[in-house]
Amino acid sequence: MMSGLLGRRWKGYGILLFTLALGFFILTRLDRSTLQDSNRDSHKDSEQSDRHSAVKSESGEDSTPGWDLEQENPRLIERISDVILPAADPKSILKISKEIQLGQVGQIEHVVSYFKNKKGGFFLEAGAFDGEYLSNTLYLEAQFNWTGILIEPNREAFKTLITRNRKSKLLNSCLSVHRYSEEVTFDAADVVGGILGDGPDTKGWVPADKRAKYRLRCFPLYSIIMALGNPKIDFMSLDIEGVELAVLETIPWSKVDIETLLIEVEHSNSAAISSILQSHGYRIDHMFGKQDIFYVKY
CATH class of the missing domain: 1.20.5 (Single alpha-helices involved in coiled-coils or other helix-helix interfaces)
Known part of the structure; x- marks a missing residue:
């Protein structure tokens, strides 16, 4: 049982x-x-x-993972935001070695006049170098309390820029000539550095101790603007040794608000630059010889 x-x-x-x-x-x-x-x-x-990233990784052109993204990709914009350095404390003392200049040939005097001594404006300067030498924004910041972002690819110059206590955000990067982020070989030739391979080498005069070549990340200008929250940019200074036109062609102009631009045209096609800007609603306000052109929105 x-x-x-x-x-x-x-x-x-x-x-x-x-x-x-x-x-x-x-x-x-x-x-x-x-x-x-x-x-x-x-x-x-x-x-x-990430289609561009996949293609480039297979080709072996750029092995940096996760960065080769199209300029509107939210992940790229977030990562750029993470590497932008904050502005110096407003109470910190500006550290410069000489009297503040109004640009190499008086450009900033004209900019100040155009804005009628406006205070508290916002700028973007690409090619900021050490934040003092030939700066197109230092006077605006120091005298009229402007702020913005300073972009400089030269590592040694950027180290000095950090020590200046500029009241603007900082980014150690080059600007991409495409609508995606990419890694390039940068020729850090003092104040005239540029992407290696973009045109003939005209930097032979730079002493060897002020010249170096290294891999560097380039971000699309539009992505950087988005990482800042897409603010209105009162004044944009573009001095990037010959790739100004290529960078301007990457910008979706209907999605940004840029009132004025100071473009170095000495090493670029000034007619092509004026053509593209005029097609997006800008006019030539002033020409500084063959060196720079100041454009304003209609």
Whole structure:
């Protein structure tokens, strides 16, 4: 009697265990199938958004993972925001070695006149060098409480820039000549540094101790502006040794608000630069010889 009862009980346990095992097996298969489908969808989205990164990684041109993204990609914009250095404390003392100049040939005197001594404006200066020498924004910051962002690719110059206590954000980067982020070989030739391979080498006069070549990350100008929150830019200074036109061609002009631009045209096609800016609603306000042109929005 007891033996029969135990036998039926063990048989019942066996059926229960088999049922549980079967259920677990079915659930596992379903979860695995769902996960595979999810991974396929995620991979497809990733391929679409990072298509340029995939192509470049396979070619071996640029092995930096996760940075080669299109200029509107939110991940790129977030990462740029993370590497932008904050402005110096407003109470800190500006550290400069000489009297503040009004530009190399008086450009900033004209800018100040155009804005009628406006206070608290916002600027973007690409090619900021050490934040003092030939600066197109230092006077605006020091005399009229402007702020903005200073972009400089030369590592040694950028180290000095950090010590100046400029009341503006800082970014050690070059500007991409494409609508995506890329890594390039940068020729850090003192104040005339540039991307290696973009035109003939005209920097032979720079002493060897002030020249170096290294890999550097270039960000699209539009992505940088987005990383700042897409502010209205009262004044943009672009002095990037010959790639001004290529950078201007990457900007989706209908999505930004830039009132005036000071563009160095000495090493660029000034007619092409004027053509593209005029097509986006700008006019030539003043020409500083063959060196710079100041453009304003209609």
